[in-house]
Amino acid sequence: MLNRRTMLRHMAAGAGAAFSLPLLPNQLMASPTSNSTPKRIIFFLQNQGFDPLTCIPDGMTTSGSLAKANLPEPISALEPYKERLHIINGLHGVHTSPSHSAFFGALGGYRGGDGVPPSASTIDYELSKVLPETLLPHLCIGMDSIENMTTKPTLATLSASGAGQPIFMYSNPNHLYQMLYGGISSGDIRRQHEARSNVLNQVEQFAFNKGRALPAADKQRYGQYVQGFKDVNGLRDRLDTVADHLRKFAPKVDERYTKPQFETDWHDVLLDLGISALTSGITNTLTIASGRGEIFGAWKGLGIQQQGHNLGHMDQPDNPIWVKIRQYNSRMLVKIMETLESVPEGSGTMMDHTLIVYTSNNADKQHTSGANWPVMLLGNFDGAFKTGCFTQLQGKRPINSLYTSLLRASGVDCDRFNMSEQLAKKFDDGNGPLKEVLA
Structure with a gap:
């Protein structure tokens, strides 16, 4: 399994993931x-x-x-x-305080x-x-x-x-298209993709050089930002290697x-x-x-x-x-x-x-x-x-129980998602996934 990403905070390009291992073109599809x-x-x-x-x-x-x-x-x-289709009514999320949004x-x-x-x-x-x-x-x-x-x-x-x-x-969508398909494009899209790639490569090198002079206490945190740029550049390069497939x-x-x-x-x-x-x-x-x-x-x-x-x-x-x-x-x-x-x-x-x-x-x-x-x-x-089918629940199980069900269906053995036993005593009338939704 891939060693998943370190979050690149405040990245203007919007990248939120880092990838440590390259995939070959014939490994693109999951x-x-x-x-x-x-x-x-x-x-x-x-x-x-x-x-x-x-x-x-x-x-x-x-x-x-x-x-x-x-x-x-x-x-x-x-x-x-x-x-x-499966319509589910009666889950709750009172613990998330979702008034305008639970964000x-x-x-x-x-x-x-x-x-x-x-x-x-x-x-x-x-x-x-x-x-x-x-x-x-x-x-x-x-x-x-x-x-x-x-x-x-x-x-x-x-x-x-x-x-x-x-x-x-x-x-x-122009930014997203450039990230996914800039390497196989032509004209303005291609030129923008190359210009942006050059900038990100320069930023990565600049950040790396500057980070070496930081005190030891700051190097680890700063290193996360440097790694973020490196990961984004690496993703772009790997997408370029599967250009024929992406076309x-x-x-x-x-x-x-x-x-x-x-x-x-x-x-x-x-x-x-x-x-x-x-x-x-x-x-x-x-x-x-x-x-x-x-x-x-x-x-x-x-x-x-x-x-x-x-x-x-x-x-x-x-x-x-x-x-x-x-x-x-x-x-x-x-x-x-x-x-x-x-x-x-x-x-x-x-x-x-x-x-x-x-x-x-x-x-x-x-x-x-x-x-x-x-x-x-x-x-x-x-x-x-x-x-x-339609499932009517009684408002005693949280949305966390649905998320637990998704994890179980994906092969993860868990009884609760993001809910401690203390919170569960107050907000969850059951334990484990929703038996009403799993086949």
């Missing part, structure tokens, strides 16, 4: 061991909450099959995929807040460590207003590799990248890049943050003029604005599934070995206590999860 199959996981978090009435079919108050149910309008695009706590299962650093790693990072090796084990992309994505092309509010170690997410998967660059009319143009191409990173085998863990884990976000491309925090103060059920946003999310989920379904893998397809987790970074609504945290699962992760 390859299984004799007792496992390639697996991948996608987290999709929409900000401002996920009201259960926007996903639970009318009349369903107890657990049961979705076969004869009609999905609500906001997620109607998923109707043809009900056999792959890192949403995927960490611990107390979060605006400006509060992560207190431990998040579930997406932990899963990236145990899934099959790839060049970029974990990729985070963030969708926001065009102004925010332009002025703040990277942001760290949702994923973390450890206490005080946030992982940056990409929000400018088959690189999305076509059009005016949506360089002249976006609306922020949804960038949302769409960011999704394309995330999907291409999965299908090419560059990564096996993708985190998508619509609203970037905060309280902002805009969808003018859907005809929605309201944006930001005001959206959180609107009731979601039967609200035409939120119906449009959730339908847009659902179409994105369908695009992910259909693309992965089209790629053969083993005796089936990539989707057969994939799980998509859709939820919000602040439970059911804005200004929530976190007493109810709805989640949708799509796919079965190579048969590990039940599908085609």
Whole structure:
């Protein structure tokens, strides 16, 4: 297994991972061991909450099959995929304090807040460590207003590799394209890629030289920054070695990248890049943050003029604005599934070995206590999860128990994720994974 990364803090390029071992071109795709199959996981978090009435079919108050149910309008695009869907209601996250957002706590299962650093790693990072090796084990992309994505092309509010170690997410698709596919591009993209590469190489050497003169007490900390630049440069070089393979998967660059009319143009191409990173085998863990884990976000491309925090103060059920946003999310989920379904893998397809987790970074609504945290699962992760059903829980088990289930399905023997016995006595009525979701 790869020796996973040391967090590169404050890196303008937004890199959040370091890699110690090179992979050969024929090892790019995540390859299984004799007792496992390639697996991948996608987290999709929409900000401002996920009201259960926007996903639970009318009349369903107890657990049961979705076969004869009609999905609500906001997620109607998923109707043809009900056999792959599992809707979960009744988990809680009161211990995360998710009022405006739980921030890192949403995927960490611990107390979060605006400006509060992560207190431990998040579930997406932990899963990236145990899934099959790839060049970029974990990729985070963030969708926001065009102004925010332009002025703040990277942001760290949702994923973390450890206490005080946030992982940056990409929000400018041009930067992400350069990182993934700059080495196989031509024209301006190629020139920008080479110029940026030269700068990063110079910064790495400059930082190394300056660090040698530091007092011993500061060398270790400074060395982490130097290592971060070295790792980013090494990743770029390794991507260049598999250029022929990557050419088959690189999305076509059009005016949506360089002249976006609306922020949804960038949302769409960011999704394309995330999907291409999965299908090419560059990564096996993708985190998508619509609203970037905060309280902002805009969808003018859907005809929605309201944006930001005001959206959180609107009731979601039967609200035409939120119906449009959730339908847009659902179409994105369908695009992910259909693309992965089209790629053969083993005796089936990539989707057969994939799980998509859709939820919000602040439970059911804005200004929530976190007493109810709805989640949708799509796919079965190579048969590990039940599908085609609705599960109603009683609000006595935390989101940590779902994350424990994900780890168990990935081969990790654990009973609790980021929750001490003392906290569990107060916030968890059980122990171990959720038996209601595992097959």
